[in-house]
């Protein structure tokens with residue numbers, strides 16, 4: 001029976017632990033804060049639970065467009081619904097705690113030994129767990145490092161958890177901020193800006209690039225930028241924040257061009273740094289990149305024999321789903337099960353703004369740069385019958401396929417439930433389905449997914465690279 005020791009109980013670590021038990025390993029998992037990791041305690045679960053409340057507020061406001069109103073004197077639905085952020089956040093914290101406890105129960109039930117403490121490597125075949133009772137050496141045939149990442153902090157904008165926050169600290173707020181300055185317009189900044197604006201907060205989004213969501217599908221980012229601006233949010237493009245200071249009840253964010261933005265609160269969403277310092281990694285022969293990430297191959301092996309790594313501590317996509325897959329792959333590989341190397345060309349992900357942006361497979365940038373020779377078909381949702389009934393005006397579907405064969409290699413959906421609508425495209429990319437196969441499958445009439453079939457239909461027979469937009 002192989003001894004498997006896992007450091008870190010996020011999705012990278014706990015999913016691996018379950019697989020390792022299934023394959024007969026003797027598994028010990030060392031976690032210093034709580035099972036589920038940042039994904040459950042501070043990142044995915046809390047942010048998406050907050051967004052669940054924001055979505056309802058968006059629906060209430062949009063309902064006026066459908067002709068719905070209150071029967072009282074002030075007939076505006078939006079004006080009648082308030083947000084008790086203390087209760088919203090208490091629910092979020094409770095949900096996160098409960099999910100963390102569920103994961104711990106499941107691991108224990110499956111026979112994983114859980115140690116509450118901090119782990120570090122002592123060479124490549126031993127982990128030291130430091131607990132409140134002292135240090136315990138854990139011999140290991142296989143080690144998995146899945147220690148995740150933490151919010152990046154700027155020296156001149158130190159979060160204090162009262163007025164200047166990291167994303168992990170926001171859930172202690174018990175009333176809605178009056179004016180929130182969000183620094184950073186990547187996924188995290190954009191999601192929080194979108195959610196707080198929906199909850200009625202006056203939001204200023206400070207974006208160092210020409211458009212929000214740099215690195216994402218350009219057409220999708222343009223839609224979100226437009227929606228943000230139309231909702232009354234102030235978006236400062238090309239604005240680099242260099243400092244944030246507290247002045248009594250105010251936070252002043254200073255920009256590189258010498259100007260300043262004031263708010264009652266500030267969220268710093270300027271990226272993440274991997275938790276790889278002080279783990280004894282380099283001493284054990286584990287190579288780190290200049291950014292401090294653990295270098296891994298496609299079966300999660302590091303440069304040290306028997307030591308694997310998964311999740312945000314590696315430079316692979318920072319997604320819970322990818323972390324979990326890397327962790328499982330590490331166990332399948334190390335414990336001798338059949339394994340397919342990680343394939344990033346099939347990953348699906350979502351930016352949970354309103355509307356959501358969901359993507360899978362290759363990107364428009366891959367096609368534009370010639371990395372992938374492909375065709376693009378983009379259909380705005382405003383032509384879709386169901387979208388018209390629901391008064392949806394923003395959003396589109398986009399499919400990328402190979403010329404001649406019509407094999408689907410990627411796609412983008414911008415819509416309120418894009419995270420759900422992307423699944424047919426995800427299935428297509430994973431299974432190399434063609435646009436004709438998508439077009440031939442029935443979709444419900446009327447439905448937003450009808451636009452996916454329609455886009456696929458319009459790609460039928462096109463054989464040269466081009467962008468087709470209707």
Ligand SMILES: Cc1cc2nc3c(=O)[nH]c(=O)nc-3n(C[C@H](O)[C@H](O)[C@H](O)COP(=O)(O)OP(=O)(O)OC[C@H]3O[C@@H](n4cnc5c(N)ncnc54)[C@H](O)[C@@H]3O)c2cc1C
Nearest residue numbers: 008010011012032037038039118119148311312318319320
């Ligand atoms: C605001 C936000 C929202 C997000 N939303 C999504 C989303 O919707 N969907 C999605 O797929 N991804 C999302 N992500 C990304 C996702 O959270 C990460 O990709 C995921 O958490 C990575 O999992 P992990 O196991 O690598 O690390 P983590 O979840 O960070 O877990 C690592 C664990 O290791 C522990 N640890 C660290 N060092 C030690 C040590 N020395 N000893 C013991 N324990 C240690 C930590 O306490 C932590 O519990 C979001 C991220 C953020 C910031």
